[in-house]
Amino acid sequence: MEKRIINPWKWQDERSYVQAVEVKNVTGTLYVSGQTAISAEGVSSNADMESQLILALKNLEEVISTAGYEPKNIVRLNIYTTSTAELWPHFAIFQDWIAKHGIQQSLTLLEVKSLFETLKVELEATVVK
Numbered sequence: 601m602e603k604r605i606i607n608p609w610k611w612q613d614e615r616s617y618v619q620a621v622e623v624k625n626v627t628g629t630l631y632v633s634g635q636t637a638i639s640a641e642g643v644s645s646n647a648d649m650e651s652q653l654i655l656a657l658k659n660l661e662e663v664i665s666t667a668g669y670e671p672k673n674i675v676r677l678n679i680y681t682t683s684t685a686e687l688w689p690h691f692a693i694f695q696d697w698i699a700k701h702g703i704q705q706s707l708t709l710l711e712v713k714s715l716f717e718t719l720k721v722e723l724e725a726t727v728v729k
Contacts, residue, residue, distance in 0.1 A: 601626050601728055603675070605704050616695040617707035621675040626728045630669050634680065634722035635660040636715065644717040649686040650693065652720045657697050660723045669727045671701040676726035679709045687721060 606620035607613070637645035637652035638659065645652050664671050679694075681687045698705075705725075715722050 601673070603704070603728075615707075616698045617677075618704050619706065621704065621706050623675055623728050628669070628729045630664065630667050630725075630727040630729075632660065632663050632725040632727065634678075634724040635663060636719045636722045638719070644719055646718040649681075649683070649720050650690045653687070653690050653693055656721050656723050657694070660725060664725070664727055667727075669729055671727075672703055673729055674701075674703050674705045674725045674727050677703075677705045677707050678724040679707070680712050680715060680722040680724070681709070682712060682715055682720045684709070684711045 602624040604622040604624075605618045606622065607618050609619070612619060635656050636659065637647065637655035639645070639655075645655060647655075661671055664674070679687075
């Protein structure tokens with residue numbers, strides 16, 4: 601697999617994403633459903649945004665690894681949140697996770713009216729190999 605990052609500017613570097621990712625010679629593509637702060641037993645969290653973000657990242661990593669892919673090969677990530685104001689103070693958790701795995705992904709962040717049950721953040725990814 602070959603990846604090429606397209607960044608006409610530099611400002612996105614501080615926000616832990618890239619403007620575009622071109623991928624060639626892919627042997628597989630994994631489309632991951634939105635991962636949230638739901639326990640292994642299927643119980644939705646009613647914890648704060650920080651706790652939910654940590655669990656959603658853990659669940660995203662679990663799905664990717666179980667499928668035989670690696671987080672470093674995430675090429676597209678969508679973040680849905682019920683409150684960007686609540687998410688921003690904890691965005692460093694997300695950025696640290698991105699840095700830990702060396703991920704360079706295109707990114708969309710959307711504030712939505714609601715998510716399933718008591719959930720506050722949802723992560724949807726496309727991963728290649």
